[in-house]
Amino acid sequence: METGQPSRTAYSAARYRAAHQFLEFGAIFKDPLAPRILGASAEELQKDAPRRAMRVFIAARHRFAEDALAAAVRDRGIRTVVVLGAGLDTFAYRNPFEGVRVIEVDHPATQGWKRERLAETGIEIPPAVSYVGVDFEKESLGDRLELDGPAFFVWLGVVPYLTREGFDETLRFVAAAEGNEVVFDYAQSPERMSPERRAQLEARAERVARIGEPWLTYFEPDEIAAELTGLGFTELEDLGPAQLAAHFFGRNDVPPNTPGGHLLRAVR
Numbered sequence: 001m002e003t004g005q006p007s008r009t010a011y012s013a014a015r016y017r018a019a020h021q022f023l024e025f026g027a028i029f030k031d032p033l034a035p036r037i038l039g040a041s042a043e044e045l046q047k048d049a050p051r052r053a054m055r056v057f058i059a060a061r062h063r064f065a066e067d068a069l070a071a072a073v074r075d076r077g078i079r080t081v082v083v084l085g086a087g088l089d090t091f092a093y094r095n096p097f098e099g100v101r102v103i104e105v106d107h108p109a110t111q112g113w114k115r116e117r118l119a120e121t122g123i124e125i126p127p128a129v130s131y132v133g134v135d136f137e138k139e140s141l142g143d144r145l146e147l148d149g150p151a152f153f154v155w156l157g158v159v160p161y162l163t164r165e166g167f168d169e170t171l172r173f174v175a176a177a178e179g180n181e182v183v184f185d186y187a188q189s190p191e192r193m194s195p196e197r198r199a200q201l202e203a204r205a206e207r208v209a210r211i212g213e214p215w216l217t218y219f220e221p222d223e224i225a226a227e228l229t230g231l232g233f234t235e236l237e238d239l240g241p242a243q244l245a246a247h248f249f250g251r252n253d254v255p256p257n258t259p260g261g262h263l264l265r266a267v268r
Helices: 009-024 033-038 042-047 052-076 108-121 164-175 195-210 223-230 240-250
Strands: 080-084 100-105 129-133 152-155 181-187 235-238 260-265
Touching: 009 033, 009 042, 009 052, 033 108, 033 235, 052 152, 052 240, 052 260, 100 223, 152 164, 152 235, 223 235, 223 260, 235 240, 240 260
Parallel strands: 080 100, 080 152, 100 129, 152 181
Antiparallel strands: 181 260, 235 260
């Protein structure tokens, strides 16, 4: 992480979201602020289009998270959203829920760059938005963040880059209060993949490692489910590749136990 610069993977994720708005016309997830915060035109994004598989997965994880958030606000009266590892996420600036505050938590360098981009592009910071700077590997979230009621935690594109210790500490904080809900994504180990898919993932892992943001932590579904239930989470929803294909694309041809990226929702 360079001073005054965003996380490279946070920038990449925003580029995937922005490209989805033009290449799939936001069919899965609409985020009109993603191109704007990047300052990228449709022509630029279409000319240098990020990979489609990752593009639609990133769109799906945001749609999944924001659909779950809408249900939590509607059905359980959630009034606080905490975006962990917020990167260039734009939810706080298009938040449709009156009376719901948003707390963005991220590395101070990424937060500083983001706020410069917001000012440069004229994206207004609503009064209900606040920022907490945390380095998840060096600081405790509990020491920096105080909540006065149940919260919904959006934790996307972060878990694979944390050490297991960093993941466990953050998850324990989320689990500390009854009524908290979290959505995060995780990856299964490349060792579970077919040779072709494993080669693709290992190549991507090498690329992010070269820019100083290596993948560190993988989970298997049974393993993460056991950890969550052990911390008191009682409602779990875990979508792997087969479930994601059926849910977002109407495809039922992906074998049920196909390994890959997962989206997980859990309520404490």
